[in-house]
Amino acid sequence: MHRFIRLSILLMGLFAASSSYSADVQLAPLTTADDLGPAIEQPIEFPHNRHAGLRNPNDPTNSDPLKGGMEINCLYCHTYARRDSVAGIPPIQKCIGCHQNIESVRETPRIKKLFEYWEAKKAIPWKKVHDLPDFVRFNHERHIKRFVFQQNRPVQEVCGACHGDVKTMTVARRQKSLAMGWCISCHEKDHPVTASGNGSLINAEGMPSSMGSLAANGVSIGSQAYWYGFKKPAANAAGAEVAKGPNDCSSCHY
Amino acid sequence: MDNNFDRRDFLKVLGWGGAAVALSGCGNTSVEDGKETVVSYVEAADYVMPGISVYFNSTCAQCDAGCSITGRVREGRVLKLEGNPDSVINRGKMCGLGQAGVQHHYNPDRVREPLLRTGSSGETITWDKAYALIAEKLNGVSGDQIDFLTGTVSGHLKALLGNYLETLSSKNHYVYEAISPAVQRAANLKSYGMEMPRYSINKAKVVLSFGADFLGAWVSPVHFSQQYAEFRKGVDGQRGVLVQVESKMTLTGANADRWLVVRPGTEGILALGIINALGVAGLSLPANVSALVNAYDKERVSKDTGVSTENLVKLAAMLKERSPSLVLLGSAAEGYEHGSQNAAAINLLNQVLGNVGKTVEASASVPFPQIAPTIGNTAGARIVNNRLASGQTKVLFTYGVNPVFTTPAEMGFKDNMAKAGFKVAFAHYLDETALQADLVLPLDSALEDWGTQVAEYQPDGVQISVQQPLMEKLHPNTRGMGDILLALLKQRNPETYNAFDDYYAYLRTALLKNKPQFADSGADDDVFWNGLLGSGIINVSGNLNKLSDKMAVDINLPAPVEKDSKYPFNLIPSVSAHLRDGRHTNQPWLQESPDPLTTIVWDSWVEIHPKKAAELGIVEGDILQVESKSGSIKAQAYLFPGIHPDAVSIPLGRGHEAMGRYAKGYGVNPFHILNRVFDRETGELAMHETMVSISKVGKRVIVVKDEGAAGGHQDGRRIALSVTSDQVDLSEEV
Amino acid sequence: MSVTNLLENWAEFRHTHPVDDVPHDPYKWAMSIDMDTCTGCNACSVACYAENNLPVVGKDRYEHGQAMHWMRIERYWPEDGREFPDQGAQFLPMMCQQCEAAPCETVCPVGATNHTADGLNSQAYNRCIGSRYCSANCPFKVRYFNWYDYPTTENVWPAEMTMQLNPDITLRGKGVMEKCTFCVQRIRAGERSVKNEGRILRDGEVQTACQQVCPTNAITFGNLVDPDSRVHQQWKAQRVELTVDEQEKDKEEGGSDLRGYRILEELRPYPSVMYLERVRESAI
């Protein structure tokens, strides 16, 4: 009999301990891992690594694309991202703008295909890789403005926070979960309101991390509709003004 | 819009075809990969970004008021029409009818291919064939046998049409509008020296309107609504007072401080009675006027019109005291055999009150007569009908009109049309008239066509509104009316017109030719042109018409008619702000937009006064047969307190037998039971002169309306509150 | 879940709104509608259809009370028992009143409708499961439920008409509750663009579709906490306060000269729409 009672006290203790722990822990989003989305067949296998990849370390001046990337800024091609809610796909015009002067790859199958589209004046039917449901309104412009222009972070890191390490991919593939909880995990964190500097958006676990101290000499993000003290920009330990991302449902859903 | 990117190229480049529209936003709930396509542009202008709207100014073509609009364009599709704030006519505002212009454009029932009738069926033909056919049919027909029946036309389209008629050596351009203030124009010409003076509601302290629904469908409602708002906010710190006299409450009547119900047709008597009362109240009247109104003492007028003497006296006192005032005259007063007399009497009241020159001002007319509007009236259809009946017309072109639908059945337009050898309809829909045509040529919508418009009513100088495409053509085989006319002209006169590739080129050339009159003549052509497209309007000062103030006293008003025991009710065909004469009935927003006063949607109804209905044992939803001498229709009854007990009212615009899925089979068409009675002076159809009988037939139906079971009562709740003007001081408000 | 967070910010979590003095900052969207200039022309309602992808439900559906007009124009007759309505009718544009203490918000089982920091009663269509409790609890009955799948099975937008649809708005499928949002898509776009400039929206930079189209300017919309905004000035001039359930107008004895009021204020939902009474001439 006492055996049972001892066992049950143990069980109860365990239960109480685990439940109080779970009640107090900040629940992380369920999926944070880089869960690779499916490989998608595109009309042209655009080699992101060639365009955005790092230059050949052995020869930083090297511009031979076969030996390494060209470190083209993401925003060079996806130029809408900084002025527009959608990042968009560059018009073929843009591809041609460079490629008509690059004779070395002119005859490769991919470029030939590109010119076929161009000459036929036909749009290329790219498949969407990062396709949020239609009721989600993600705004590229605000994220680029805030993190690239106001906080002066590297473009590839900022874009990579959601799009993964595109510079290592050929055809882009989804790396991040893009589930709502995943978005929120970033919005719920305090980010510096004004900053210039480095620091990483992504911590070692691949999760967006809150920033450390940063010099407050950037541009203000402007007033945000905050409510109640704890949501308003506040000074963090290092004295930088920090604020969370918008947290209304209607920031993204309407 | 300072860009070097050609507007036309822009439209082609954008191409709406690629922009898929999600049909259910709440469908998938998780991230999807590779299911949707994103189509990049081949080329794109700098300012074109996916997801960002661009705005282009154009002109609303839903009615002839000439409102300038701004189209919101995204991914090559026009999404929404908004008002152009620079326009003096609508000042950035719009009406519901104008908003629905996009539904006209995207309408699934538009005609998409040229259609040729062969026997009882039609076939699709090419444009070349269609043009050739027209040339063939015109061959050997004298100019006198060719008739053009169009709606109101203005701008360069009118010029082109004039040129075409000239090459055909035809003078038979008849302009027809089923609902038009034509009697009034004639009366105005007599009284003020111009057909359409400028009315300044915002300068009047009292507006006395004889059935002019200036907030609904009269002349330029968006403009007048804005004036009305200013008038309500106060003229010299005093809130304007609106008195509406009519037999059936219009939207304007519903907004009046005092709505006076008048026996149908006695508006003129009331006007003279007011003049008399003004004289009694001490206003000095010219002797001839005095003589004219002498017989109209208040007791007699009250007896004839049904307006109480008390109201008559109060009204006269107010008009005398608060000056300037403005007397307006609308279709309710015009639509009788003695309509011109009514109009003259009402205009006389304005003159007696000294409003001419104060609130009735000289209007300007466009300095280029070839693009000045040719205003329609009902006489146009009448003449064409007679010509068709007598076989004088061999070839009939129709554009922007639907006479088979809008003329009284008694006139027999449909049958007469068959007598013409060849009928060409330039049409958006296969409406009742297009169905009778031998050749139907599909038109571009106003949102994909070029053009210019000059409105008849010009509030400030003259505004030439520019119409430009907001997007690429939706259907490849529709053509702009201008392009068609140009093609037809090229058949006749290739030397002159081959110089123009298309109507766009013609328009550009024509406007650039007059550049010195529009702008600094030194301006570069392209800069001028882009600026013009950017603003969407050209403002010219115009030629100021000369205002005259001749009091005409040769007014001879008949005594009110005695009730006909067979047809005891006056039929008032009411004009709704959204449906008008029914040309836009196929736009679902308009069908589902409740009638402001009855809140009925999607159907016609017969308005009858509750007291009368109780007498006759009629309740809401009873199907009533409304019978005139020339026919009968059946519609549901709606008990409406704002109507004279001796009148019933049926709205116009519904009852289509063709046209499209949203129009066909909804409601009835009261045009068809109108008696063939005309105004004695102008020959206009006397729309209100039809007498009808009503009888209950069939089963009761549920009236489809927005109003709930409470029937427009607040039931003691504090919902819509009202206050009298002596309790508030509007001048202190923001 | 964090209990730590809960305890740390306890006082914040216990604020009631709007009666505890926590003002909106920097936005509080509000409206005022002048019924003296409203003519009942329905332009606002059509503009709303155009802007917000409202389905035209057709005659049968309308008959069954399933219309989707977010903005409806109500027409009231005077109740003085006269034979003719000789003071005209009265028109009242009625749409979601964006109540500060909205009865609809508390009852949604999934929290699809919430009060936003800028004072809107937001509706997340994708979160809605269609319990319709919000509508049951709305005293104004301005919430509209998608009884059918208008975009697909009902085919309300035939092929070409889909091109008119506003891509900035989620297209609602069946089983979703919807309502006037004060054109939240315009507000959000405006807020975003000024954020880039580091400032807040000025009066008139964001207009609702109904306000934009209204031919008589009867509708004023703007930021209530911005002293330069017209809506603020109107509310102030009428001495209507957001957080009060009885306004000056009703407190004064014997005919006040104010005409601003909010509908069903006595239920204390604190609506964000002020109506101005219709005026009728006393001399006639």
Added chain:
Amino acid sequence: MSKRHLLAVFSNFHEAEAAVTELRNTSIKGFDSNEDMIVKSPIEHPEVEEFLGDKPVYVQWFTLFGALMGGLLGFFLISGAQANFYAQIKGGKPIVPFPPNFVLTYEMFILGGVYITVLGFLICAGLPAKRSPLYTSKVSEDQIAILVKTDEESAGVLKAIFTKHEALEIQEEAGK
């Protein structure tokens, strides 16, 4: 020491009672009447508790614990979730409102109480259990059985007592 199980079946409650009373009062080697004797019956006899002596029941402690834990967890889980559910204001009510949370806490209190009580019951009653060494289906019909465990050598004594009290049948099995 090898053990032996005996099961005596009685048709009558009084006979069983007498047998038990005698067993309790008799000192038998290798048989402890508190530990080694189990009475099986088709219905609940409150009297059994009396004649078997005071045996404690602990279920109510489970109940107390379960209810308290349920209530506490309920309140904190709910309040915690509300505070972290993007802290959305609803209807002007506080983000952590008491009345609804109390309702839910109340339900969780009961839920915890019921669940843990049943858990406690299963633990205390030793259920689910395997069949005991000796069983007769008569027990679930209308007869009362006494199961005893004793040393091999005392079995006879017990048998004698059972027989004396008119046991209908005595089953016997070697224990493990």
Added chain:
Amino acid sequence: MKDINEDIAWAKINTDVLRSLESPRKLYWVIVFGALAVFSVAVGCEVYQYNMGMGVANMDNPHVWGLYIATFIFWIGMSHSGTLLSAILHLMHADWRKPIYRFAEAMTTFSLMTAGLFVMVHLGRLWQFYYSLPYPNDRSLWPNFQSPLLWDAMAIFTYLSSSVIFLFVGMIPDLAICRDHLHAGWRKKLYTVLALGWEGTDRQWRNFRVTYLTIACFLIPLAVSVHSIVASDFAMSQQPGWHVTSFPPYFVAGALYSGCAAIITLFIILRYTFKFEEYMTLAILKKTVRLTFAIAMVWTYLNAVEFASVWYSHDIASKEVLIQKATGPYAIAWWGMIFCGSVVPLILAFKRFQTNIPVLLVTSLLLNLGMWLERWMIVAPTFSHGIYPWTWDHDQWPSWVQWGMVFGSFGWFTLLFMVFCKVFPSVSMYEVKEMVYHRTLASKKLEDSGMQESGKGAH
């Protein structure tokens, strides 16, 4: 008249009850297949509604709730009888409950499950139902705990799971009987597992008694809370006709009332189909009937209080809703409710009808109809005649889809219930034995001590 024949042999109890698991009358099969057919109507309706949208139910924009919510409340209410009989009467030592509480408890469980169906059927987006459940998810979202619907969900979940547990715990000794006395087969295996190795040892009985009592104690406040929470779905709002303080007790009384009425119905049906005449005796029926009558009067009183308080108040809107109920389009249903709920139960006051099975069957069905109408009259009229006059509707009548679903739910309930009665003993065998045992003891005692006294009294 004795509640039960005290001479009945325990073994016979076993055989009689176990026989019900084997060979019921033919009527049983008629009922089962009938129920299946009726339920399939609801399935058809739901499939149609799921595909087309809620519009096919013919609700409209002010009138967003209809028969689904009304019937939901009805079934929730129905469930309260089980608790009444098993928990409340258990605590009161009313041992006449023993032969009939098992099926009442099963009724609780199954009517809750039926009510649950209506929650689902009611949802506009059934496929997103999981949004309303509190569980950690990828969206980091929780449901809104402020919503009375969530309290409902929580209360019903608690009630359902507690009822199932209570039913199961109370059945363990009987399951052991089944295990011991049924011939081999899948059922025997099932019982073996479910009986958990119950042997009726003193330790088991001891803990069993405490547990059973404890759960019964929990169940009573729980049952009260469930229906008062359902009441707060309405009472928490500001709508006229709903915002009534007396709603929670009114709902609870109504719940017990409809539950009791349903017990009478099922009592009669079970008694016949499973040949339980000896256990479900007329004496017990009589007691149940009297209980029902008492509750009917409580309900009538509360109903009157509700009307009176509305009548006496200055809440115009509520008053209008009340007047509308009595005179408007719902008048027939409303007066029907008054008649069935307050007038019909007067029959139960007559002794000769208290054991008249045909009369009772009809009466109990009428009472249930009245209680269903009551729920409808709570839900619907407020929508038709709310605070805002513009939206008053004049023609809202549930479509055949709604009626079909309501109709079908009875099939679903009956099906579940009848299957249960066939698989599990619907009369508690061990408790009937206890009852017989205690009654025998008591009458013996009475004989011993009371012989003289009663003799004195009698003669």
